[in-house]
Amino acid sequence: MSLHRVASTSPTRPPIDLAEFDADAKPAPDDDDVQALRLPITNGADVELGNALQAYLRDIRRTPLLTPQQEYDTAVRARAGEFAARQAMIQHNLRLVVSIAKNYLGRGLPMSDLIEEGNLGLMHAIGKFEPERGFRFSTYASWWIRQSIERALMHQARLVRLPVHIVRELNQVLKARRALEALASQNGGEAQVRADEVAAALGRPLSEVSELLAYAELPSSLDSPVDRNGEGGESMMDLVADEQAVDPMGLRLSHELEELLAHGLAALNDREREVLAGRYGLADREPETLDVLAIRLGLTRERIRQIQIEALNKLKRNMMRHGISRDAIF
Template identity: 70%
Template sequence: MPRKRLTPSGGTVNPPPPLNGHSLIDGEDGASEIAGPDADSEAEPAERRPELAAGESEIGNTLQTYLREIRRAPLLTPQEEFETATRARQGDFDARQAMIERNLRLVVSIAKNYLGRGLPMPDLIEEGNLGLMHAIGKFEPERGFRFSTYASWWIRQSIERAIMHQARLVRLPVHVVRELNQVLKARRALESQMPSGAEGERQVRVEDVAAALGRPVQEVAELLQFAEQPTSLDAPIDRHPADGNSETVLDSVADDGASDPMSLTLSNEVERLLEHGLDELNDREREVLAGRYGLRDREPETLEVLAERLGLTRERIRQIQQEALIKLKRRMLRHGIDRDSVF
């Protein structure tokens, strides 16, 4: 049976409902973990999603229930926070639980700034809760700071590390994730100030974000590229095809290294005509062209090498080459092939 948890005022608060089938467990020794099955579906706040499928709707309802539950726990006053944090630091388990439950709303307010980064809202909240519990173990109330100010850093760090490790196929360094968060935050702020476009979307230019941050446009553009989510090559192009057989992204991606059948056929035809053209030349012309252009599996040779090997002058070799090319050009032109496409 789940136990009731005492609050500083002496009342009791039920533990918040699990997210995505997870439950937040905090042990007597202060160790914390997330228990429950892995979540395969993503959920977003209601205002950000048009229509959810049956499974997604269930997750969304669970999230809404969780948000309603945590709003029932009143926030701690500065005096209550100091007393509760002091008892928690001394090892009082109920005080520690009260610090967690009274600050869950802080986690949600921070987690919503990371939507669209690859992790669903329930996962962002779970990771933020881990950061919250870590902050409680480090917090020193006697220093005079409010806990929310201190805990915010730990919550953001926990969420950012989760995004870095779990949300991307290619891992990003922590400092890049932090800079990307700044850029996305600036873009969201600009979007909120702009009127909706024709399709209800607010279009913010990269130049506007760069100007707001005082950073180079190219640098901001490169950071925004990291926010794009990769698409699987096996993803269907049409999720609801009429014939039931949808092409995948892989089917529509061109292979730049593949040979074009038409080009390959033309190349084979040119080689055939070239071989016949060489056979029509005399032995000396054929030898000069084969040596100069590396034909018939030979290595290309310079005019000097050919002149020495054939016992002719360099100028005579050049003349033979030109005469042979003219003969080949005429033959190629009769078949509609320009000599420049061959040599």
């Protein structure tokens, strides 16, 4: 059943509590009994259900659950190819899809998309269900519904797709973490569960669990608003440094150092300036080796090294008189 085929209801109707769609919840006969609650999301945020989705939820809440015998008889007829029986199996199990889909909120897909994907899994399960085996349909269909939703999350909710086996392992880790969080909340403790606690519960190495949990992190938009000190008006992009931007203080310091270096080099003789310029690539020159300088200047390699040391000592003394260490230049 598609959400888009349901007409929107009046905006004055109260939102529906998804807790009413738990597997053991009973359908409510009247909209007046619906409490005005908000839809919980795993990251702590609250959003109002859209009118189309509210209309869909109200519609399927009016459909009663099938008794075991009714389910068996309908499933047998559906397996025999009866279209009306297949439609009845879908209609009477849409609440099961919602009860499963709401557990996947906050992972990158909205509730409406989760329900749509879960409904596809439900229809696939109806085609494969064998009622004569004696299992309840809800038990059998739950696996297909989860598979359909998880596959959609893998392909649609992530910028980078994960292999199917990684998704399965990640879902196991997330399920264990949610169970530990629920247990901690019931005991009045901290709901935040550490990776090492999840690893201990699963009996897996901490490194593997930490790596899998890293896959669960969803990317954030650089346009996301950031509220610092309650001021607001900023986005994450405003807080990212521009590596190509010119630092005014750094530029000024660089100019001052260049002036001091030029002043220090002016105190050297021509040969000393040439050796330092060649060795350190000054004045936009390419650095040269001792051998290259020795050939070009007609001196020995050792003599070039001596001139370099003498010139550096002179330059160092000149720089120190201005409070600048040689390391700041070379």
